[in-house]
Amino acid sequence: MMAKTPVNFTLNGNDRAAFAEDGQNLLEFLRRGVGDMSPKYGCGQGTCGACTVLVDGETHLSCLVLAETVDGKEVRTASGLSSPALDPLQTAFMEHFAAQCGYCTPGMLVSARALLDRNPRPSREEVIEAISGNLCRCTGYEPIIQAILAVAEGRARA
Amino acid sequence: MTSTVLTVATMGEAARAVAQGATFFGGGTIVMRDVNAGTAAASIVRTTDPSLKDIRISGDTVTLGAGVTMASVLANRDLEFLHPVARLVGGPQIRNMGTVGGNLFAPHPYGDFAVALLALGARVVMAGQGGARPIDDLLRDRSRSPGLVAAIEFARPRPGTFGFLKVSRIKPKGVSVLSVSALLPREGGRIRGARVAWGAMGAGPQRGSSAERALEGQSLNAETIGRAAATAAEGLNPATDAIATDWYRREVAGVHLKRMLEQMERG
């Protein structure tokens, strides 16, 4: 029987408690342990960004976060962006066709949200920097950059 | 191998666990990847000791706790000279997680922040051990770490004396083809105590002694830069990996050293 550690934290604003297995990463913990499927597994190596979540407001790669370390912390994921209403970024991604297969999209949105939270009017370069840890194999990035800039410049209907 | 993680309150406890063979878990960007791959040590230790995240600046001396992240370096105005270095480590998420201490042990081709610290002539404070040792000693053989790194201290460089350049195939986030950093203090316009450091040009961060010799005692001008560039690769044994061959790294080392020095010359 593996050792399990109780973890109390808030997920998208709601108190949650679950047991983390020894050495379990936050990605598996959120998906299998808590049931939030919005962070995605892309590599488990910290090289693709599909598992990006916010821990106390900072973007983290949940595959490289030891699950038990979020005890007492605030975790936000893409599934929390749309509660109650869609985040303007989500609307902009839809309008700008900024997603194709959709697998990198949740992590991409979390990185974009973190950017706009600390810098509501980023330049194109700042947008590029902010999403540089999130890989996309479908779009060639341009539509994603355009969608984020549209929100920043208030062009997107929210 | 499945790993078990021990969490302790103080650096002292963590140091004792490390002395008994445990792997220290800092930001997670290196160790957690191994845990996921099942290649990490059986026992891992981490600490909640707040001192690990301290940034202390007294006069010209900067002390960074081993647990200070790249992001907190970037958030600190007094550390502006290090922002060009920290900004080029990983992507935004990695910079929110990866620590100064961890970077000292990052395997090739990672560890660009350590390259800058080597150029700065930083000293490493070990947990539970008095005094500080030159970073050179620690980096000479990183497989035999003499304990647990608690903090890194170094003197703030005078304006225009510190340079850093990282070359990668992918922009803005890519691993090193190579990185290079230099500290070139001047006395009466002459370089005194030149320190040049390379990343991805060997097993770990390396001193660029041939370039240092070319720079020492000279004034930083086109001629000096040319001489330093010409001998840049001497004594370096870079690896061949998926990013580049040893031949290519050697071939362009001088070019990039020159570009960095010219940038410093322009100020």
Place this chain on the structure above:
Amino acid sequence: MATHRGRGFAAINYPIGMNLGGDPSQALVHSNPDGKFTVALSAIDLGQGMKSVTRQIAAETLGVPIEDVYVDTADSDTGPHDMGSFASRGTHRMGNAVIQASNEARSVMLEAAAEELEVDAADLVTDGKGNIHVKGAPSRSITTMAAAQAAQFKQGRTIAGRGIFLIPLSEVDPDTGEMTPVSCFAHAAMLVDVEVDDETGEVAVIDMQSAYEVGRALNPKLVEQQLRGGAWMGMSHAIWETTEPYYPSREHGPEDFNSYLMPGPGDLAPHHISVLERPAPDGPYGGKGPGEMCANPVLPAVVNAVYDAIGVRIDDLPVTPEKVLRGLKAQGGAKPRRML
């Protein structure tokens, strides 16, 4: 240090649909009690937009608004056989199957409406807004919802349709290679501008100008997604990607995204796209399928541009800084060509 600019051009065509045929696709369409339609497929959407383009094709053919159609895929218990999403066959093959299924369902819907309106089904048209009316007499109309409910609850009709598209398997002559590879082709031409650093061998794509002929653009935004993302992938193949950097050696094979190189958002070049539409005679509404071909012209265009810039031919992909630098040293520096 000097950077040298160069321009490279390439033109290609691309065969649409599974080579030699023999690759059926099937579709089932049926109406719900309130006149909404479900399209049941086993086709796969891997980002190319299969669900979306078949939804538009079904709505167009049924003559109902797009909101009234939902595409359900892929469950082997409910979706009929489809060969799969590859060979640029999805839109072309499945699109045709959906048209056939939708036509069959549409004809039942019109018969039901005709019975309610007491007219001949042949005199009925749809307005695409949820109404069916007598040709030339818009006042004599019934909603698709009312027609669907009448069919199910009054007339006892099933508003449903079956579709299949198959280009029969053809064969190859072993001695001459005579064959019938495909039924239509997409086309593209691409011009790229590059900058080459003659001290480091680094190549940067700084501009792309293209013309893609894709048959009818069934959804212009989905077409743009494919062309933009595909051209990015072509640039990536040309300059960055390989699973074996020292092929045929198996040493140093990438095992993560830090060592498997693909251009980041900071490596993008503006891509000015022109779309031409020559409908495919056998394509759904003339559509072809732009997904696969869009990367192809970029690889040779980049190689040709590098030659144009410095006179070094890289015939061995990818165009790494090392290959460029070795080429420059071998010929004693850059020898610009200016062919374009």
Place this chain on the structure above:
Amino acid sequence: MIEFRKEFFADERDDDLNEIGKPTRRQDILGHVTGRSPFFDDHQFDGLLHLRCVRSPHHHARIRRVDTSQAEKMPGVVRVLTGKDVPTNLNTLLSLLDFGIDDEPILSDKKVAYRGEPVAAVIAATEAQARAAVKAVRVDWEVLPHVLDVEEAIKPGAPKVLDIYPNNKFIYHGKYDHQKLRFGDVEAAFASADHIVEGRYQMSPIEQAPIETCGAIAAPEQNDRYVCYTSTQALFFSLGTAAKVLQTPSSKLHFVGGTVGGGFGGKVDSIHEPLAILGAMLTGRPVKYAWDREEEMQVGAPRGAERWYIKDAVNRDGRITARKFIGYFDSGAYTRLSSYAIIKGVGHLPGPYTIPNVYADVYCVYTNRTPATAMRGFGITGVDFAIETHMDKVAETVGLNPIELRILNSYRDGDMKAHRREAKNCALVECCQVVAEKAGITLSAEARAATSLTGGGGERARIPNYTATDQNGRVEGFDTGSYARKSGSGPAAATAQPSTAQPARAPQPGSQPASRPASASRPEQAPPRADPPAKPPESRPAASRSGAMRFSSLSGFRRR
């Protein structure tokens, strides 16, 4: 940054449809941006087990013994599978099309032919436990000499990658060790050419690199069936493969997919579904088998490398009179889809140009590396790189603007292609003109006046009176059914379209009826043939018949 040039081919289109041509949002976009789109791994199962494979560290080795006893005692381990647990432990992907010989074990038990080849599979309670147990499986290897280069592999005395194919070459149509294309007489044209232009081109192996790795989750379902959630690009292809490998009626399998995190050709090989279902069958519990990123990169099949040699005969004026190809596809250790990619590639030669004499010998070569498979641009991307790089060499040789050269040689409606079908629906000339115009490149009056609709056919529609053929690469001892083998019937003429070919559509008030008569001839389409002679698959193992579904009624290609 995007424009639609509606003025081109406008008379072939009616642009007033209701839904077609509209920039309608993706049906799946809301699910994508809210993280609710259900990818295969987003389905929760209580008591999910994890399967990971034990892989070869060698390029080529004989397996003396596999010892799983230690692994079976490890914490969390439920079951360890080896080759003997797989009902039909030999398959080739295209057997569903009756193309090729079963050549690849699911779990190898005799030898391995590439680094990373699976020889056993561990099923454990957690992924970490599965990883730990994988390390505890002991394999006794006898390392064999290996070959990695395609041209080395076909030399006499090269290490034998596969026993069934001689000289490491796939056998086409049971007759030749390569795919031939013969059209006219290239040697005669070379003899009388103003210029000969030659080149060698190497296309690199490419990872499809979808952000979602390949995988499947299988679980026992009601009524003695098994459900399988999968990332496959081809639902019934994977279902059929699983039915064959597991000797299970396809009716017992319930596959669910359709929402896939990128494929690009990397998710057609149906590797994960059979083992995940087998695991569920043998443990009675849900089993997940998915690659981690390292496996996706080095074990997952890439777009294979290709090597091409091209030789052109060119007139002073830039007209290409002959083009000869020698091509080598690096298939890796097994066939997967490379044999098929070559047929597609050969049908594509000599590219979008009308050249009166064309020759190609293309080889599907086995080497001791990860098997190759499909990728975006299947069979075409590599040779297009070669052709279009070569075209620039031709342009430089004759001193012609590269765009002029393409237009001069471009294929037009009505031209005869090297595979002996008439070209139609062409648009290469127009694409070239638009790019030249955008890039501010001035073309000659002739090039500006050219169109794809004119200048073709006539002489250019003729099949050469004489075509040089040969028996090079003839093999004996192979039998073939009729797949991809030409029947007695001669070259195809025009034929009727399938009934669905020209879509009828809802007539719109005030709009013209759908364009183009349904009787339009489709020269690309061969005449429908009577059922080809179906031979009983007598030599196919009984196992592979049971439960297997066939997508082709044609008989198989197998060894006598």
